[in-house]
Amino acid sequence: MANIKDLAKHAGVSVTTVSRVLNHHPYVNEEKKERVLASMEELNYERNINAVHLSTGKTNVIGVVVPFVNHPYFSTLLQGISDEALKRNHQLMLFQTNYEVETELKALHMLKMKQMDGLIFCSRACGWEVLQDHKRYGPIALCENVQDSFISSVYINHFEAFRHALNYLIQCNHSKIGYCIGRSTGSNSKNRIQAYNETMNELGETIRDDWIFTNSYTLEDGINIAKSILIKEERPSALLVSSDQVAAGIYMECERNGYKIPDDLAIVGFDNDAMASYLNLSTIELPLVQMGQQLLKVVLKGQYGLRKEMPFTLIERQSV
Amino acid sequence: MANIKDLAKHAGVSVTTVSRVLNHHPYVNEEKKERVLASMEELNYERNINAVHLSTGKTNVIGVVVPFVNHPYFSTLLQGISDEALKRNHQLMLFQTNYEVETELKALHMLKMKQMDGLIFCSRACGWEVLQDHKRYGPIALCENVQDSFISSVYINHFEAFRHALNYLIQCNHSKIGYCIGRSTGSNSKNRIQAYNETMNELGETIRDDWIFTNSYTLEDGINIAKSILIKEERPSALLVSSDQVAAGIYMECERNGYKIPDDLAIVGFDNDAMASYLNLSTIELPLVQMGQQLLKVVLKGQYGLRKEMPFTLIERQSV
Secondary structure (H helix, E strand, O other): OOOHHHHHHHHOOOHHHHHHHHOOOOOOOHHHHHHHHHHHHHOOOOOOHHHHHHHHOOOOEEEEEEOOOOOHHHHHHHHHHHHHHHHOOOEEEEEEOOOOHHHHHHHHHHHHOOOOOEEEEOOOOOOHHHHHHHHHHOOEEEOOOOOOOOOEEEEEOHHHHHHHHHHHHHHOOOOOEEEEOOOOOOHHHHHHHHHHHHHHHHHOOOOOHHHEEOOOOOHHHHHHHHHHHHOOOOOOOEEEEOOHHHHHHHHHHHHHOOOOOOOOOEEEEEEOOHHHHHOOOEEEEOOHHHHHHHHHHHHHOOOOOOEEEEOOEEEOOOOO | OOOHHHHHHHHOOOHHHHHHHHOOOOOOOHHHHHHHHHHHHHOOOOOOHHHHHHHHOOOOEEEEEEOOOOOHHHHHHHHHHHHHHHHOOOEEEEEEOOOOHHHHHHHHHHHHOOOOOEEEEOOOOOOHHHHHHHHHHOOEEEOOOOOOOOOEEEEEOHHHHHHHHHHHHHHOOOOOEEEEOOOOOOHHHHHHHHHHHHHHHHHOOOOOHHHEEOOOOOHHHHHHHHHHHHOOOOOOOEEEEOOHHHHHHHHHHHHHOOOOOOOOOEEEEEEOOHHHHHOOOEEEEOOHHHHHHHHHHHHHOOOOOOEEEEOOEEEOOOOO
16 A cells, blocks of 8 residues: 655655645645646555554544443433534444443543543443543543532532422322432432432421332333332322433333323323323423533533533423 | 564463463463563563563454444443443454545544454445455444345344334324335335335325425424424325334324324334333334344354344333
């Protein structure tokens, strides 16, 4: 394959001139430029892009860490990230981690090795100290509320969102309220749990562990939660459900067994996905596509420690 | 940042020795190796991985082209691809195309530029001639049945799958059958249309354009299809629906309006996703996770023109 020296020789110009043409340098003699372009054509010159990265230090690649690709919450975020990457002529390196720290470390290592210009964590399993160890290697953005002079953050205030939904239920005369979340260890979940505990304490309600469901992500998880609730002697009158997929499963399983929503069980979901809209579920809408777009923008700015809070909206429908 | 020469000087060995240590060459004096490793530590030496790619010609990156990230069919394929990539220590470069040829060309260009070791098309908008122009640059795998000495193919026989589902409906005394598919122009869709047309001709049934629905992908699309069917003067007695999401939308909208499945309309979906299982929809199960895994394996083999047909299975439930 022809290299830059072959090209210079063929075109009868210096290597510097060829380099200037390749890098769109403004001050190149037009006639020489034409000769270089003609030689590129003739010698079928292909630029080795890895060599270009080596010289520019830019890859135009952004890494994206998601626990699960095949879940509406994460695939909607990913849709927003992908839309924006396309618009800004960047490529995405995808890491599906199943919440395994080892895979997250691979992504961080690639940032360190300059194989990407920045890294987005849609959710993470690794500890804060791991991020601290890597933050100097390039811009990192998280979907959680952090204050750090290096790490950026595009987030929803999940404390306020949970509190908002709880107050809505309380206004509708509910006090026996349970909740369903994903992991209990994630930073967003911790904020939700805190909002719940504080609210229940203010109400003077006991916190009942059997009305709390963790590791709930899918429609099937929702079906199983409904099954376990329906056989309880004492049931909550309302459930706050951190994913509309789970809320839809609960809704459908209750209705199938002759229990009426909201009379027998009120439900507030999160996300406002297609199922929530179809089943007329009250839900907290999260602007996930826009959040994905913001994540990419923040990382591309190449600045450190940017913060962007995304709004949430309560959508009142028929399930409360 | 320290480079390989600094390292050699600091360790008091030749550049060749350092290079051997970095590349895990078997014949290196143990004592020299220790000195190089110690110097790497001391000088905080970071290998520039783009330089490594340049010398090995391998990137450990596989490109993946999908029209939509946020759709269960494609995100399930992507889950399988990601699982396998993780297992085999490869990274994925993701291209969400919205079926725009320009973005597919970017992916193909990166293959040409050696920025990835292979490329998977979960679906494509570009013409066959575009693939022909790029196939020599690295292994390409498609999710459609092609016979080519370069391009690999991991596919479902959609002609047979559609035919199988049609015969099932015919055995259940249906002859007024319509269908819903995604694009009408894709190679898989063409096979489905051919299966439908041949079967209808054999039955002596007229093909009615108003019973054929294209561009149907989502639950909402299914709801709209049901709405338009329910107001027709003459309705099909059965629908073959190439996506369970669409089938679920049709099912739910019919039931909401008091129409009974299967008495008023029989439905056969495709995929066997969570909604199909919950709604008791008869469906053709497609092994999408396994198909994703195979796609990655085929591309990693680095051989050209491999072919792997994936099986489909009719799951008979309550919607026929």
